[in-house]
Amino acid sequence: MRHLLSTEGIDPGLATAVLDTAARLKQALEGREVRKLPTLRGRTVITVFYENSTRTRVSFEIAGKWMSADVVNVSSSGSSVGKGESLRDTALTLAAAGADCVIVRHPASGAAHRLAGWLHEAGTSVVNAGDGTHEHPTQALLDAATLRERLGDLRDRRVAIVGDVLHSRVARSNVHLLTALGAEVTLIAPPTLLPAGVENWPVHVSHELDAELPSQDAVMLLRVQAERMHGGFFPSAREYSIAYGLNENRLRLLPDHAVVLHPGPMLRGMEIASSVADSPRAAITDQVRNGVHVRMAVLYHLLAHEEETS
């Protein structure tokens, strides 16, 4: 693996190998006094975030540090990015400064792909940490890791993704990855929050949450992205909550083993009732914990092997 830009068309064998590595890393680090491995000593990982994020950036930073990589964070404010430097020049600067891996979050869909194109010659790996409304592959991997932990093999498991699919890179990455791993995905959203062409995706589509819940092994709630809501996608927050919020009554419709996921940050009381978010059925803090191990696994698969010569 040279870059991680997308889960679209991901080889199921590779995805499983990354998830297995993450599980091994979790087990290897559990209960240890020293949570630091020498594996990536001398490698430099730079995170470049053109959008605000706490959990993703911190998660990558901890992952890099636990593997002994040198981790440098660049945020758009307080750097040359704020002075108007182009993405390409920033990228080439980072590669010239010795970055082995650049982790990028950018508001434009496709930014990570462009970056990978510019940095391929330099031998620098690129990880997409969220590009616009396109993809967020490490989030999908950590969701899959959490589901595997709770449910075992994901083959033929049923996962519902609920909410703003239209603007959600998390949903897109999860659809590709979960279907590659053999799960059946159902998208549940009001028609206004489904992307055009969704009928060509390898998923079921529904607008009725209550009707779908009894047959699901997991429910993944999406964040209602206020910053991307420029039109009237639904009448009001209250109405959204009534139709698509996961409350206690809805939780009871799910099978007993079913897991509730949320990529965070949560809007408690709207997308998810507080009591549901704090219930043992919710794996939300597990997702964050697994996020570190999955990102360690991704860095391992990107950086701890022979350089490709092509």
Added chain:
Amino acid sequence: MAPRQRGATDPAGERELLSAGDVARTVARMAHQIIEKTSLGAPSAPEVVLMGIPTRGVPLAHRLGSRIAEFSGVEVGTGTLDITLYRDDLRRGPTRPLEATSLPDGGVDDKLVVLVDDVLFSGRTIRAALDALRDHGRPRAVQLAVLVDRGHRELPIRADYVGKNVPTARSEEVHVLLTEFDDRDGVVLR
């Protein structure tokens, strides 16, 4: 089929160094040596823990553990120590899958840890194992048990317990075969 003659090279270019019976006897002898050298069971003796290095060190550690229990009546803790994340040659090959690591109950603090591996060669695996062990705790002492020592050390490391010393050429490959992974027990040179 006639039994294979030990030391003879078969048509596939494989020379048997130890037969299945030899492996069993060697493991038994090593178990006796570990009991003797660690004063296992004596009142002042340290607690012994066997840590197998994947892949084939793990079943060897279990076999040694059950022999030790049989001969001395003392059950020793057995664990697995994956050293992949500590290797200094990770960038020299394709991505290596990780194996499990499991410590026996009570960890390794103040224990006498015996690392168990199938073949001792350059010594780099053992150095990585020592680094890995240090991150899991502070053993009172560390010893090394290997089924085969084939020489060609690149680091100042030697084993405390050696099943068989095998002089080899660098180009030769020593394979330890164990029924847990292979179709038979034995040690062959290819």
